[in-house]
Amino acid sequence: MGFTHKILAKFSLFDLVIIAMMASLGIAVKTVIVPLTHIITGVLFIPGGAAAGGLYMMWLVLAVGITGKPGAATLTGFVQALVVMSTGITGSHGALSLLTYTVPGIMADLGLLIIGHRVCCVGCAFLAGLMANAAGTALVNLAYFRLPLIPLVLSLSTAALSGGLGGIIAHKILKQYRKFRQVGDPVPLTDSGNTQ
Numbered sequence: 744m745g746f747t748h749k750i751l752a753k754f755s756l757f758d759l760v761i762i763a764m765m766a767s768l769g770i771a772v773k774t775v776i777v778p779l780t781h782i783i784t785g786v787l788f789i790p791g792g793a794a795a796g797g798l799y800m801m802w803l804v805l806a807v808g809i810t811g812k813p814g815a816a817t818l819t820g821f822v823q824a825l826v827v828m829s830t831g832i833t834g835s836h837g838a839l840s841l842l843t844y845t846v847p848g849i850m851a852d853l854g855l856l857i858i859g860h861r862v863c864c865v866g867c868a869f870l871a872g873l874m875a876n877a878a879g880t881a882l883v884n885l886a887y888f889r890l891p892l893i894p895l896v897l898s899l900s901t902a903a904l905s906g907g908l909g910g911i912i913a914h915k916i917l918k919q920y921r922k923f924r925q926v927g928d929p930v931p932l933t934d935s936g937n938t939q
Contacts, residue, residue: 750814758810765809766822769802774832793902796876797909803851804871804913808862809920813852816875820848836886843882847875865914872910876902 754762773795780795803816824844828837836843851871860867880902884890890898 750818753814754810754812754818758812758815761809762806762815762819763822765802765806766819766826769799769819770823770826770832772802773799793876793880793898794905796879796902797872797905797907797912799909800847800851800872800875800879800906801909801913801916803848803875804862804868804910805916807851807855807871808868808913808917811861813856813861816848816851816855816871817845818848820845836883839882839886843879843886846882847879850878851875862910862914862917865911868910868914868917869907870910872913873903873907876906876909 751759776795776798783794803819806815806819807813821841821844824840826832827844828840851874854870854874855861855867858867858870862868862871877899880898884895884898
């Protein structure tokens with residue numbers, strides 16, 4: 744309990760609300776996009792999530808960008824894992840969901856930590872999305888698909904490109920968000936209930 748409290752203590756109430764929203768939006772988008780993508784990618788033996796992953800991994804990138812906190816992508820992925828495990832909605836991998844959803848967040852956070860960025864530029868947003876989706880695709884393949892080498896390489900390449908493009912979309916959304924904040928949006932509340 745103390746360890747969990749230490750992790751959550753660095754996030755304000757606003758941060759936790761944003762993380763919950765990003766997790767929910769990611770799951771909602773995934774349940775719609777992946778089945779549609781399967782129509783195209785199925786004949787190429789590429790998992791639908793590899794091609795469409797950028798559109799739901801971008802929410803992990805957005806979580807870091809909006810909160811500005813390291814670990815936000817990991818926590819977002821973990822919340823997604825808990826939701827899909829408890830509800831059994833499309834995209835659940837059973838107990839393995841703890842890995843297949845949380846590890847992409849860890850990889851996004853790790854990529855940003857290594858280069859010392861917080862979704863501040865197109866390059867770091869691209870990298871975070873790329874690492875998240877490539878990691879997710881690799882884990883799902885290891886757990887379920889066991890693709891032969893050539894389809895696996897094609898799948899990971901598609902996942903990297905899709906994830907990177909999702910990161911770029913996240914960066915564009917963040918630019919608009921930051922513009923709105925500059926023109927007078929209220930500053931989020933801290934845990935103590937006082938404005939910053």
